[in-house]
Amino acid sequence: MAKEQSVLEKVVSLAKRKGFVFQSSEIYGGLNGCWDYGPLGVELLKNIKEEWWKTMTYREDVEGLDAAILMHPKVWEASGHVENFTDPMIDCKQCKARFRLDTLAEQISDKKIDKLFKEFSENISDDISESFNEIVNSELTSTEKFEKLLEDSDINKLLLSMTNCPNCGTKGEFTEPRSFNLMFKTFLGPVEKTENAIYLRPETAQGIYVNFLNVQGASRQKLPFGIAQIGKAFRNEINTKNFLFRTREFEQMEMQYFVKPEDDEKYFEYWKEKSIEWFKQMGMNGDKLRFHDHPEDKLAHYAKAATDIEYEFPFGWGEIEGIHNRTNFDLSRHEEYSGKSQKYFDEESKEKFIPFIIETSGGVSRSFMAFLVDSYNEEEVNGETRVVLKLHPKLAPVKAAIFPLVNKDGMPEIAREIEKDLRPFLRVFYDDKGAVGRRYRRQDENGTPYCITIDTQTLSDGTITVRERDSMEQVRVHKDELLKFLLEKLK
RNA sequence: GCGGGUAUAGUUUAAUGGUAGAAUGACUGCCUUCCAAGCAGUAGAUGGGAGUUCGAUUCUCCCUACCCGCACCA
Secondary structure: OOOOOOHHHHHHHHHHHHOOEEEOOHHHOOOOOOEEEOHHHHHHHHHHHHHHHHHHHOOOOEEEOOOOOEOOHHHHHHOOHHHHOEEEEEEEOOOOOEEEHHHHHHHOOHHHHHHHHHHHHHHOOHHHHHHHHHHHOOOOOHHHHHHHHHHOOOOHHHHHHHOEOOOOOOEOOEOOOEEEEOOOEEEOOOOOOHHHEEEEOOOOHHHHHOOHHHHHHHHOOOOOEEEEEEEEEEOOOOOOEOOOOEOOEEEEEEEEEEEOHHHHHHHHHHHHHHHHHHHHHOOOOHHHEEEEEOOHHHOOOOOOEEEEEEEEEOOEEEEEEEEEEEEOHHHHHHHHHHOOOOOEEEOOOOEEEOOEEEEEEEEHHHHHHHHHHHHEEEEEEOOEEEEEEOOOOOOOOOOEEEEEOOOOOOHHHHHHHHHHHHOOOOOEEEOOOOOHHHHHHHHHHHOOOEEEEEOHHHHHHOEEEEEEOOOOOEEEEEHHHHHHHHHHHHO
16 A cells, blocks of 8 residues: 655656756765755745845945855854854663763762762872862852863863753763764865865855955945855865755855844844745745744844744745844954954944844745645646646746647747747746647646647737646737736746 | 655656566657647666575665755855
8 A cells, every 4th residue: 555645755856857956976875964956946946045145135225245155264254153063962761861971060069079079089090180179169169060060071081971961960971072064075286195185165154254344335335235145165064954954054145134233133033024925925825934033042143133034844844045144243243353343334334333133034045845745735627636846937947839730830930939048037847748738747747837829820820828737727929928818927 | 963754767656586667758761730649669676795595676785876864054
């Protein structure tokens, strides 16, 4: 018995069959969490980015930027990524709980810690007793002492073997501390020396921040204004998951809006609404979109407020865009680390200050997946299942397909002529294989919004039929009016 | 990282310790005058590596990938 395929499985299967997404390096067995975009996928991806770009930058107050993926290592010290992206972690092999080494001490009572120290000092070897005693006899609290001891790689192994898991109480089942560095490292230049190590950017935002004054000066913008950028970013996630949802290489579309500190809340709200509106305008089902506000105690180190725009995927709600109030954290840090002033001078108030930043950070790959899942439809038509991607025409990889109804009576010649007329302006597809019904259905699966058919009537009056994907209804249009007709529809 | 599951043509699947059958899709041709019609033909698969065996797609182990949980996700 064939079990019912999930929507996600169907979409993954369709994506491969039709050339949207392939597994990376598939002939070698694939590469964990990496995916390639095929002929239709690259069009959809490009259209998503293009529409976003138009929405964001075809306005007076937003400029574009394309910063390098490789940046000065100090950028990531300033941003906090070096510090926050490298947490040593331990797992309890008994109950599978995972702990950050630097916060483990907080979960153990002082009484237990003191008992532990006593036990430890009885088992200690000479080579580490000196540093151990130095810490234990210091003026710190028990928790702080414990934290310090855990930082010492000579001591922590033995110490951990005597520590009970705060979750299940089992002793001696911790793994060795492992460092999780979420940033990809590489080398600048062909010599693999430690001092040449740099990172692939884990977010595109920093490329914008370090260019804040460059862009502001060159474009003569005044606050408030934004800088938009689309590009790849890389994170060494512990686990990849859910097809395109969590991958180690991904693309972001970000806009950083620089504002006066007192205006931050106003623009945070403004961009929240603008952002969710964009997804709806691109045809996404509003019922599957929601905001998810981050509670204050869960905010990242840089943020004063944060909201995710979530889409309801088959596997649950998932973030497709984040809107953050990053305050003046990033620019202040860059001022501190670079020694270069990042202040803005306001002519009206004659004040000098570091602007606040409202960030909209969208995931291109995640949006791609959301658009794909959202547009996937199965319908009953004459007892058959019709699979159709109801993509917004602006996002559809192919805008129109051209069919001669039959391959005779001069229909193919007219069809080829029409194809030639449209091709410079639109991505079109010519198909004369098999019955016309089959060709319609094939295009439905690709999400092609319009199918143009040349029939007998075309021979006498020059009109063709335009069949609309979602309604399957046809209208007759004169072939000389066709381009105008389609462009109008795609506007 | 941990636990569970899965892996056979592009896709969905069947079967078997003696190297695989189908549906669908694709391609070629015929036929087709509007929604996956028909006919004829063609190509196409056991994820990778070891082991057991006379012989492994089938049994065992390892690896890889994907899916589902947990944990992680500044």
